[in-house]
Amino acid sequence: MGKPKNQTHIIRKLMPYVLYTLIPLALLHYYTYISPRCYIQIAHKRLKTTAASDSITPPVQGKAAELKNQPRCDYFDGHWVQTIAKPLYNGTSCGTIKWAQNCMINGRPDTGYLYWQWQPKDNRCPAPVFDASVFLGIIKNKHIAFIGDSLARNQLESLICLLSTASKPELVYQGGDDLKFRRWVFYEYNVTLSSLWSQYLVKGIDRNQSKGIDHNTLYFDTPNEKWASELDQIDIVVFHNGHWFVQKAIYYGEGNQLLGCNFPQESNCTELNFYDAFRKALRTSLKEVTKRFIKSDKAVVVATFTLAHFEGDWDKFGTCLRTEPYKEGDVEMQDLEKNMRKAAIEEVATAVKDVKEVAGGLRIGALDVTKLTFLRPDGHPGPYMFPNPFANGKEGVMNDCMHWCLPGPIDTWNAILLELMKRWKDE
Ligand SMILES: *[C@@H]1O[C@H](CO)[C@@H](O)[C@H](O)[C@H]1NC(C)=O
Ligand SMILES: *[C@@H]1O[C@H](CO)[C@@H](O)[C@H](O)[C@H]1NC(C)=O
Ligand SMILES: *[C@@H]1O[C@H](CO)[C@@H](O)[C@H](O)[C@H]1NC(C)=O
Ligand SMILES: *[C@@H]1O[C@H](CO)[C@@H](O)[C@H](O)[C@H]1NC(C)=O
Numbered sequence: 176m177g178k179p180k181n182q183t184h185i186i187r188k189l190m191p192y193v194l195y196t197l198i199p200l201a202l203l204h205y206y207t208y209i210s211p212r213c214y215i216q217i218a219h220k221r222l223k224t225t226a227a228s229d230s231i232t233p234p235v236q237g238k239a240a241e242l243k244n245q246p247r248c249d250y251f252d253g254h255w256v257q258t259i260a261k262p263l264y265n266g267t268s269c270g271t272i273k274w275a276q277n278c279m280i281n282g283r284p285d286t287g288y289l290y291w292q293w294q295p296k297d298n299r300c301p302a303p304v305f306d307a308s309v310f311l312g313i314i315k316n317k318h319i320a321f322i323g324d325s326l327a328r329n330q331l332e333s334l335i336c337l338l339s340t341a342s343k344p345e346l347v348y349q350g351g352d353d354l355k356f357r358r359w360v361f362y363e364y365n366v367t368l369s370s371l372w373s374q375y376l377v378k379g380i381d382r383n384q385s386k387g388i389d390h391n392t393l394y395f396d397t398p399n400e401k402w403a404s405e406l407d408q409i410d411i412v413v414f415h416n417g418h419w420f421v422q423k424a425i426y427y428g429e430g431n432q433l434l435g436c437n438f439p440q441e442s443n444c445t446e447l448n449f450y451d452a453f454r455k456a457l458r459t460s461l462k463e464v465t466k467r468f469i470k471s472d473k474a475v476v477v478a479t480f481t482l483a484h485f486e487g488d489w490d491k492f493g494t495c496l497r498t499e500p501y502k503e504g505d506v507e508m509q510d511l512e513k514n515m516r517k518a519a520i521e522e523v524a525t526a527v528k529d530v531k532e533v534a535g536g537l538r539i540g541a542l543d544v545t546k547l548t549f550l551r552p553d554g555h556p557g558p559y560m561f562p563n564p565f566a567n568g569k570e571g572v573m574n575d576c577m578h579w580c581l582p583g584p585i586d587t588w589n590a591i592l593l594e595l596m597k598r599w600k601d602e
Contacts, residue, residue: 248300269336307341480515
């Protein structure tokens with residue numbers, strides 16, 4: 176009897192702090208809404224066995240030289256190996272980690288999840304290792320902007336923490352509700368890093384329950400002006416989004432013509448699935464960057480989709496209690512992450528081709544992190560998205576199995592981003 180009351184109490188207590196987290200969590204509802212398959216069932220079905228290798232492998236190093244004149248390293252495919260190397264930062268050494276992702280400070284008891292390193296499948300490729308001075312050196316006198324949703328922000332905060340180990344940034348701007356727009360400067364390197372919220376990349380109007388509008392409205396033809404108006408001052412763009420596309424939405428195309436929607440069973444519009452919607456939005460965004468920067472030496476990176484790891488229903492206190500990565504073969508990627516990843520990879524390839532055709536200088540690449548992230552069910556905050564989550568008992572505690580602990584596995588996203596930028600610099 177006391178249970179629902181307790182739950183409500185805890186959720187209410189959390190509200191002001193985790194609203195940012197709860198909004199994307201709430202999205203998961205729509206996985207079930209749109210796809211006939213229950214998202215959570217997917218999580219269970221894909222699981223064959225548990226536990227990753229427990230052998231300790233020292234960090235792989237010194238292989239870069241061997242790779243000269245070899246094909247490029249593909250970081251998409253690989254496996255996690257244990258390492259003794261410590262994370263470059265911790266929950267207190269970096270003042271930027273969003274509260275809800277500061278797992279250490281919030282009391283997450285296990286630390287094993289911090290000691291894994293991503294080893295690309297091609298064994299000649301070294302594990303990507305982050306080096307803050309090298310990163311700052313490469314982006315010296317440049318402005319790098321992360322544009323997207325809360326996963327973009329999660330990645331940006333990892334990068335700020337990693338870079339802070341070499342040089343202290345100054346927060347020079349913050350605005351928007353829940354710090355959706357922020358900018359730091361590393362004066363020592365004249366590097367600007369900014370975070371621009373744009374969950375669809377294109378123009379979009381969120382559903383609004385108080386107006387009785389239960390779907391989002393997207394305009395594929397129009398890049399979101401929040402970032403498009405800032406673009407001229409940005410040298411390196413990182414697009415990172417996707418999760419919001421699974422919500423109910425109506426789509427408009429060229430000349431604001433109605434194209435369709437992703438809930439045709441309920442309305443009379445033509446069906447357009449959210450994979451295609453995501454693809455169209457990305458295409459418009461890449462076209463905008465290409466149009467304005469094609470001849471420049473600027474760069475644009477598209478991070479591929481990463482899936483949450485709820486076991487149990489997200490809205491019924493589903494959890495992610497694993498403390499080790501999955502091993503190759505334990506689990507299989509499903510349609511959602513496969514299709515979202517594919518859309519990004521293909522749109523990047525098209526954009527690269529467009530630039531090549533006119534011998535432009537703009538560099539475009541995919542940050543293909545879908546698989547390495549998918550193998551890390553152990554990297555989420557789970558209940559540790561606020562301090563002492565079990566202060567009122569274990570009942571009814573919310574879990575975040577979508578965002579990522581910092582430090583944590585997604586620091587590897589930025590290690591791979593560094594590899595991508597090194598490659599571009601060498602070319
Ligand atoms: C975090 O890092 C700082 C700076 O390196 C160090 O002084 C501190 O002891 C570390 N804290 C923990 C809990 O490891
Ligand atoms: C500092 O960085 C900005 C980009 O953020 C660039 O426009 C400017 O030219 C740089 N200043 C110098 C002195 O290189
Ligand atoms: C939703 O609609 C209400 C009433 O018109 C408005 O006050 C509110 O700002 C809207 N919310 C959002 C998020 O747009
Ligand atoms: C769909 O179209 C039918 C026939 O044109 C109409 O009767 C019905 O009201 C429409 N439904 C909606 C939700 O617009």
